[in-house]
Amino acid sequence: MATRTSDGSARAEFAPTPVLRPRQQVESQIREAILSGQFAQGDRLPSETRLAERFGVSRATVREALQSLVEGGLITKVPGATGGSFVEFVDHHKLSQLVSDRMSSILDLGSIRHDEVAAFRDLLEIPCARLAALNRTDDDLVALREVIEREKATTVDDPSVPHLNAEFHSLVAQASQNRVMAAFVSALHRVAHPLAFINTDAxxxxxxxxxxxxxxxxxxxxxxxxxxxxxxxxLDYMNAHARERG
Structure with a gap:
């Protein structure tokens, strides 16, 4: 039963709802259209001029909204007369690439160190191995064995060794069947290049x-x-053979 105020009217709990800025309204609606499937992978969005007309905002506002969607990995912008804003395919592989790209930039800026990235990678790899033992499929085993056979056929100075090592660890993470963990492990291997900091002899x-x-x-x-x-x-063995990181 509704409660009443002193003047006899019904009482209800209300709270103010934030009003979105024009740029946020544009971004929010385009994001929802992409995530709901109204725009498919590879679709070109309407031009900035047409979007500005539809939303009743300036082209500068639309441009800001689109740039935010680019940074979020939902669209890509292609310059030129035949270019425009195109919908990106978003899945765990895209997540891995986004993490890799952003972390590489942060490393280049010096805001974080390679050893911090490596430590975080190591923290993820142990539970990944545990989950892989629980959840692996026959296809996972085939992929792991194939990499091992290629590793056995290489020498320590072969330029493919770091790539094979990264592939093996990424496949273990994939075998965990946890796509978020797999995305981060793959990204961290691409960024940290662990064998570059190991005194690797035969x-x-x-x-x-x-x-x-x-x-x-x-x-x-x-x-x-x-x-x-x-x-x-x-991981302990490899870290014991680590050399100073530059």
Whole structure:
């Protein structure tokens, strides 16, 4: 039953609703149109002039809204007469690329250090190995074994070694079936380049591949404890051979 005020009118709880600025209104509605599927991947948005007319705002306001959507990874802007604003495909792979791009810029600016990125990556990799042992599929095992075979066929000075290492760790993260963790691990490997800071001689390279083989076997057997411990020992071993970061 509704309560009454002293003058007999019904009482209700009201709170002020923030009024969006014109730029926020434009951004919000275009974002919703993209996320709801009204605009599909690759669709070109109406021109800034047409959007300004539809929203009843200036072209400068539309331009600000579109730039915010570019920064959020929802659209890309192509210059030229045949260009315009195009809808991007947004999934966990795009998330990984966005994280990688932003973190690379922040590293270049010196706001964070490579060792901070590496420490965060290590924190994610151990639970990824655990989840991989729980959730891996047969396809995950095939992909992991294929990378290991390529690692076994390379020498420590082969330029493909860092890429193979990053691919193996990214595949372990994918096998976790947690796409957010996988996106971050892949991005962090692209940014931090861990082997660039490891004193990798022939023995260290061989030992790292042996670790990968054992880890793959534990994941295959759904051995959660072994996978967790093997990843921990692998990271500890590699970090023990780290050299000073520039």
């Amino acid at each position: 023995e260290v390279g061989k030992q790292a591949v042996r670790h990968h083989i054992k880890l793959c076997a534990a994941i295959q057997e759904h051995d959660v404890d072994a996978a967790t411990e093997l990843m921990r020992k692998h």
